[in-house]
Amino acid sequence: MEGKLTMAPRLERFVSPGKGNGLRAAARIRRGELVTTAEPLACCVSNKLARDVCHQCFTRCGTLLRCSQCKMARYCNVSCQKQAWAGHKRECKCLRSLLPRVPTDSVRLAARLIFALFSSSKSSSAELYSLDEHESHLNSMSEQKKQGLSQLASMLELYLQPEVPDPTQASVLPPSCQEALSLIAKVTCNCFTISDGELQEIGVGLYPSLSLLNHDCRPNCVMVFEGTKLQLRAVRDVNPEEELTISYIETLSLTEDRRRQLEDQYHFTCHCQRCDSHDKDGLMLSGEESTWRPLKEALPRLEALKAESNWQVLLESCNQLLSGDGGTVPIENLYKLRILDMALDASIHLEQWDKALIYGVETLKVYRRFYPDPHPVHGIQLMRVGKLQHYLEHIEDALNTFREAYKIMKLTHGDDHPLTIDLTMKMEECRSEMDKQSFSRQ
Incomplete structure (x- = not known):
């Protein structure tokens, strides 16, 4: 297997101040553009x-x-x-x-x-x-x-x-x-974590040239995979000589947790603009601490249940937490959002579609605030919720959700990615079902 990188003249190696080696744009790169691919x-x-x-x-x-x-x-x-x-x-x-x-x-x-x-x-x-x-x-x-x-x-x-x-x-x-x-x-x-279409880890790989990419908690590029082929896409406009960055970790967490993870795994202290300003930390800790602390303390137990695929007990535990004092915690609270996400996963695995849709719609209200730039995680979540709406025959809602997902995924995945193709087919299905409904009402 050869580590081949499809290099464009738009990309060059340089020494990034305070970070060591890095990659930067040699020409202007537009938002949504495929920067490079690598095997x-x-x-x-x-x-x-x-x-x-x-x-x-x-x-x-x-x-x-x-x-x-x-x-x-x-x-x-x-x-x-x-x-x-x-x-x-x-x-x-x-x-x-x-x-x-x-x-x-x-x-x-x-x-x-x-x-x-x-x-x-x-x-x-x-x-x-x-x-x-x-x-x-x-x-x-x-x-x-x-x-x-x-x-x-x-x-x-x-x-x-x-x-x-x-x-x-x-x-x-x-x-x-x-x-x-x-x-x-x-x-x-x-090494890079190789993920599937749902952004779940499926493997690990070495892509030597792309190890030059430095981290930022609000990066200007994202990586998605098609099989083992890595695609690097810009999610913001990048000027010539501007450094290209990705996020090494899931960024939906508090500054101190992100910094700790980066220090433990990658041996550096992050001083990106988002970390130095503690951006969104206040929002992630919305509500009274006495009401959200039990949610935070319950997370390790819930994550263990998820790892064991103990979906029934996981869903019951999430419901209990969300209906008690946890119900008064603002939805923007990070710990509440994590529990809503786990409740969504458990409901889908248990085929409790109505419940899954309620949880999914709740999470979307917050994802929009926490992912200001096009982000694969936000696009996939929209797609999941759209599929639930479609299955439950909320066709118009599904089409609107799929459209919102497409706006993101055409930039993060590109139009020719299998997942984006699947999404355009789903939109087409919704349109034809809506046409049939309007025809039968005439």
């Missing part, structure tokens, strides 16, 4: 979804063919299985040697990177940012974190034994990556 140098499906997602094309499927040897890799059809074999054969041998243990996502990704470099005949000189230059951040890590990474490095060495007995002898690796600890650190700090 991963290496990628893998997340362990927790290994049974549900094709390991070649990253499509979710009800039934998948399983590799008869390692029993882990799964494919949607024989064609995907054949295409995957060149990259999977080394991995297959390593997976078999560790059974019944399964290495973590980062260990599998680091190994796949080595295998990709072994089988790559092409030069990666087209990359703006080489693997050798990637930061490992080992010097700025706590001892505890370093210890955790050392355990992963030991697991990587053990896992690679059947194929690469001594990584330091692997001439395909740049010198700074030949030590397992350095390689694991670089992979964990620089």
Whole structure:
């Protein structure tokens, strides 16, 4: 798998003041424009979804063919299985040697990177940012974190034994990556989460040149995926020589929580305009603390129920919280919004469509305020609510919601993304159903 980046002359590497390397616009980029696309140098499906997602094309499927040897890799059809074999054969041998243990996502990704470099005949000189230059951040890590990474490095060495007995002898690796600890650190700090159409995590991948993109809590670009292909799109107009930024994390959280997460995961303190001004923190903590604190304290338990797919208990718990004192908490409150979102998820899984629609409509009132720029999360939420309205035959409401989603998604995903195509078909269905209704009334 070659880490190819479709580079436009609109994009150039530069040194960003206070941030190190970065990417900036070499020409004017308009809002909604596709800045660049990239294929991963290496990628893998997340362990927790290994049974549900094709390991070649990253499509979710009800039934998948399983590799008869390692029993882990799964494919949607024989064609995907054949295409995957060149990259999977080394991995297959390593997976078999560790059974019944399964290495973590980062260990599998680091190994796949080595295998990709072994089988790559092409030069990666087209990359703006080489693997050798990637930061490992080992010097700025706590001892505890370093210890955790050392355990992963030991697991990587053990896992690679059947194929690469001594990584330091692997001439395909740049010198700074030949030590397992350095390689694991670089992979964990620089990999991207690959998400599906619903923005749910399905895997991890390395896109070397796009690791140059710096973070901003209100970025001017967003990333969406089509399979494993990464698309970078501008969500605001960008002037020549202006830095291109993305958000490394979900931005719908308090400044102190965003900063803590960025420090823990990426080893820097964010000083973007939004963090320095504590923008929207007051709105996210709307209401009396005595009424919203129980909602905040309940979140870890609710998230555990969601992780276990215990939808019935999750919905009952959310309902209880939202109908007690939580009912008086303003809807803009971050903790109330999170509980509404979980209640929406649980209602959809339990096929309680009317209830799901009530929760979905409530969340949209707040999403508009928290996502001032076109944002994939807002577009997907609108699409989900539109589908509920359509299913419950609120056709006119559904069409209006789909139109609002389209305004966002034509900018964040582009007109030719499968999800945007699906959305335009939904709008067409609504229009034709409305035409039939008006015809039958005549």
